[in-house]
Amino acid sequence: MTSTDADSSSMAALKLTDDQPKAEGAAPSTKPAKKAKEPKDQKAAAKSKADKPPQQAKKKMGEPELIGITVGKNEDLSEWYQQTILKGDLLEFTDVPGCYIYQPGSYRIWEFIQEFFNERIRKMGVKNCYFPLFISEANLQREKDHIEGFAAEVAWVTEGGKTKLEKRLAVRPTSETAMYGFYSKKIRSHRDLPLKLNQWNNVVRWEFKHPMPFIRSREFLWQEGHTAHMTEEEAGIEVRQILDHYASIYEDLLAVPVVKGKKTVNEQFPGAHYTTTVEGYIPAVGRGIQAATSHCLGQHFAKMFDIQVENPNQEVKEGEKREKLYVWQNSWGFTTRSIGIMILIHGDDKGLIIPPRVADIQVAIVPVGVNAKTTDADREKLYDDIKNIAATLEEKRVRVECDFREGYSPGYKFNDWEMKGVPLRIEFGPKDSAKSEITFSRRDQEGKGTMSLSDIGTGIPKLLETIQSDMFKKASDEYAEHRKQITEWKDFVPNLNQKNVVVVPHCATGECEDEIKKDSSGQVEGQEVDARAPSMGAKSLCIPDEQPGEIKEGTHCINPKCERGAKMWVMFGRSY
Amino acid sequence: MTSTDADSSSMAALKLTDDQPKAEGAAPSTKPAKKAKEPKDQKAAAKSKADKPPQQAKKKMGEPELIGITVGKNEDLSEWYQQTILKGDLLEFTDVPGCYIYQPGSYRIWEFIQEFFNERIRKMGVKNCYFPLFISEANLQREKDHIEGFAAEVAWVTEGGKTKLEKRLAVRPTSETAMYGFYSKKIRSHRDLPLKLNQWNNVVRWEFKHPMPFIRSREFLWQEGHTAHMTEEEAGIEVRQILDHYASIYEDLLAVPVVKGKKTVNEQFPGAHYTTTVEGYIPAVGRGIQAATSHCLGQHFAKMFDIQVENPNQEVKEGEKREKLYVWQNSWGFTTRSIGIMILIHGDDKGLIIPPRVADIQVAIVPVGVNAKTTDADREKLYDDIKNIAATLEEKRVRVECDFREGYSPGYKFNDWEMKGVPLRIEFGPKDSAKSEITFSRRDQEGKGTMSLSDIGTGIPKLLETIQSDMFKKASDEYAEHRKQITEWKDFVPNLNQKNVVVVPHCATGECEDEIKKDSSGQVEGQEVDARAPSMGAKSLCIPDEQPGEIKEGTHCINPKCERGAKMWVMFGRSY
Secondary structure (H helix, E strand, C coil), X not given: CCHHHHHHHHHHHCCCCCCCHHHHHCCCCCCCCCCCCCCCCXXXXXXXXXXXXXXXXXXXXXXXXXXXXXXXXXXXXXXXXXXXXXXXXXXXXXXXXXXXEECHHHHHHHHHHHHHHHHHHHHCCCEECXXXXXXXXXXXXXXXXXXXXXXXXXXXXXXXXXXXXXXXXXXXXXXXXXXXXXXXXXXXXXXXXXXXXXXXXXXXXXXXXXXXXXXECCEEEEEEEEEEECCHHHHHHHHHHHHHHHHHHHHHHCCCCCEEEECCHHHCCCCXXXXXXXXXXXXXXXXXXXXXXXXXXECHHHHHHCCEEECCCCCCCXXXXXXXXXXXXXXXEEECHHHHHHHHHHCECCXXXXXXXXXXXXXXXXXXXXXXXXXXXXHHHHHHXXXXXXXXXXXXXXXXXXXXXXXXXXXXXXXXXXXXXXXXXEEECHHHHHCCEEEEEECCCCCCEEEEHHHHHHHHHHHHHHHHHHHHHHHHXXXXXXXXXXXXXXHHHHHHHCXXXXXXXXXXXXXXXXXXXXXXXXXXXXXXXXXXXXXXXXEEEEEECCCCCCCCCCCCCCCCCCCCCCCEEEEEECEC | CCHHHHHHHHHHHCCCCCCCHHHHHCCCCCCCCCCCCCCCCHHHHHHHHHHCCCCECCCCCCXXXXXXXXXXXXXXXXHHHXXXXXHCCCEEECCCCCCEEECHHHHHHHHHHHHHHHHHHHHCCCEXXXXXXXXXXXXXXXXXXXXXXXXXXXXXXXXXXXXXXXXXXXXXXXXXXXXHHHHHHHCCCHHHCCEEEEEEEEEECCCCCCCECCCECCEEEEEEEEEEECCHHHHHHHHHHHHHHHHHHHHHHCCCCCEEEECCHHHCCCCCXXXXXEEEEECCCCEEEEEEEEEEEECHHHHHHCCEEECCCCCCCCCCCCCEEECEXXXXXXXXXXXXXXXXXXXXXXXXXXXXXXXXXXXXXXXXXXCCCCCHHHHHHHHHHHHHXXXXXXXXXXXXXXXXXXXXXXXXXXXXXXXXXXXXXXEECHHHHHHCEEEEEECCCXXXXXXXXXXXXXXXXXXXXXXXXXXXXXXXXHHHHCEEECCCHHHHHHHHHCCCEEEEEECCCHHHHHHHHHHCCCCCXXXXXXXXXXXXXXXXXXXXXXXXXXXXXXCCCCCCCCCCCCXXXXXXXXXX
16 A cells, blocks of 8 residues: 555545534544545535535646535535635644644644734733643642543553553643642742743643544644732733733634633633633534633642742731732633634635735735737746735735746636635736736635736735725624524524524523533424534533623523523523 | 642652763663762862852842852753753753753743744745644654664553553654655645645653753654755755754854764664754863754655655656656754753853843843932832833843842842843942943853943943854854864874864774774773763764865774774764
């Protein structure tokens, strides 16, 4: 078997879908689903497949074949997603299930996120550092709730070289327990507070749920911030500052709208005092998705790891000892899942659409109107003009690629850049040159426009910003339309089935959430259902910061079986 | 046992030395040496310890105690190194032997290296990406020489959650085998060449040699570049470009001199066609140290992973198939070892000296002349003046820290910043203010200087650059003095014992190198020996690019037992 064979067979074996709720409770297995291509609902798939023939580029003699995305986004999101990320050169599968290759196209987005976030946290006094990949079992188990939350998904190293290790080592699923022994040593006095560290690294969670590239993978990249403070109040302020930065990465960089809020106790981080979150929404399937979380850990870990200082504000007499105070800790993390959310929200039937601010290539310039009759001199002049256009834009810090590839038609190139999601394409040919203008095509809209050559230095950067804000507005409107405020249980499941998330009065207890999850799975008799909507039960996504109104005394919890009375508005939804 | 106890006991258990050649051949064990504090040569240590009392800061009433580095660098390098990195807040030990915490002080240096190198490789068309941490055993074993080189040091994951994995997974020791299946898939035609990818990640080599922070650790951070080219020539050009960048990181950023060259076959990378290297030198012990390597892998991996394209330059008749050409590949890596080399070279008895270009804090400003009689208004004015000085410098992109810590004497602060290696300290008090000047102290030199306040905007950045170049010059002169060109075997071991590396005529065969290694260990009878010089055998460090002269036909190899005749000048030394 050649290596190429091996790769393609492993590819087939790894073709996994994002949407297999029934498998979630299945017995653990390291074998991925062998074949999961069939859409969940054959009828719906057949219908929409008929709507839209596979896209093919117009082929130039002898040029390589470009096969576009062959399935509509609304037809089979899972298949669409897989084709989009593979053909868009963002990701590749490997022979280790749930572990993926981040190609330059996606890794660059991650670098933009790193730059953006680093700048903000440095201003907050956070310092970057690096803690080991391996955590001793003894250390990992020091916080009870925490280890219970992760025990099922820890990957263990048991052999080094040809030797069995005396004590197995955990591959970090997160670094609380790796870091806090150090905090205990480092923090000797209130003068050492606050201690604010962050690291960008890889973590492994050996989940046996079906993996989905970017969204749920066994290894992923993230940053994890860990801070220690004198008071709960100070810790709480930081939790919120970070949540604002997370929202800003999504909204300002990735053009993805999020809802800020707090997790219910049921859904918070193992070992946390409370968890705040930004929650996204995937319109194509009407599912919510946790986008990033910022936790106040309270004093749990401080007690387990003995991180304490003397109370500096206590008045003491000579010889008297000051009381010891445990520090207040936070941890907060933002992962490469964000890239998956961005893809799922913005992409269309042609493939990726990358928001300009995180696009490695913001503008692709394609020469047009060149044919067999074009003289070498004319072609050279055209290419020089294009290089000048690129230089003008690069001076304005626009990231440009001139597509001078030989042997490909402009049509092929257009489709190629569209599939890769480049936000703006410029076409330039002899006709444009004669009119001293460029023709452009926005990736987020149909149609073409023109711009005077003399305007591009200011016009193109402005246009890129317009694309960025239009992309955000479109996604934002869609989220708002599908976030329904309801108060009656009869509207609960029908709304989920209409691919909505719902904001409802709730008692905020875990038992009631579990009950709602159970009662909201499946369909409702008599209701016409969108087959693309998922059918698993809904869980609480967050308690939105922006409560849509007051909850009056005596308001019923949305769950008709619950008699506790509503305490707040809680957002529920089927989710990833 | 409290966590603090646990930490300090693990600290003691982990106290490892850098220099235990005798232990290299010992049976593998995951247990670190329990106690390795005793210097190798008691007499020498006793002598130099008497020369130099432990440094202590002058203590202010009630201020915390600062304990400086208590051993001279030339007295016991191993102990000095450990104290320097711990007290300088660069690194901390963990309860996993050979895995270390990179504190912000060292991680920031790594970030500067990343920025510097990213800028250069982007210009070469290299793109960053990320490949999985885990490599399947089948993949890892595909290149025979390669796996033989790494088999003894691979860490294996065998359990996920509570389940034993069907197939164990290697934690990457390097990513050739993780990446090249992808290359095979990605490279379909000569148009896909060159393919140039790089990743910044963590790798694990579960060595059973004694670990040494930064220098030899079981997990380390690095970048690994992997590229594929049409021709050997093109690959070769890149190998050298990268080597130049590596030399530039050392010389221009870290102020560390290196010798560029090629590895002998004996010392090249497992699976490489040839290996180029930059070699450093640690004056305190007279040992060479491999600083970074850039390999041409030739076509070995291309054959194993089936990475080939059709020959685009071949003239073919219709229906005839073009011949297949295997691509030429390179890989090149630069690691966090560089930080260790930098520390070992520049540090002095007071602790770290960080070159200005990679110092997170370039200038520490310490208020002086404030005492119990100082009025609040005067103190406030002084602090405002200092803030203005800082603002002036920050405008010039100087990284400044104002040390307004309460309860610490200026003496304590001076020692603290010195220990942390901040390259320039500014002192500012009422007397300086009256004279409109600042007092400064360069970390790399004794004594103090003054500068007019009106000059600091240009004077301080210039001074920092002077410090940078003086540090490089000092280290460079020292390396040059200790690189001895010799032609007679009788001078070989004595030179090693005088803490030199030697450049010698050599036959360039592996057997001869092995023989030299065996014959150059230990001491020479009758020679007065520097007890700090290591005593292990010398190995070939590199074939320097700058050959000190022609090797005439008939020149003898330095090894008197060798009859092959010398082919080139080779640099040998005892090394890390």
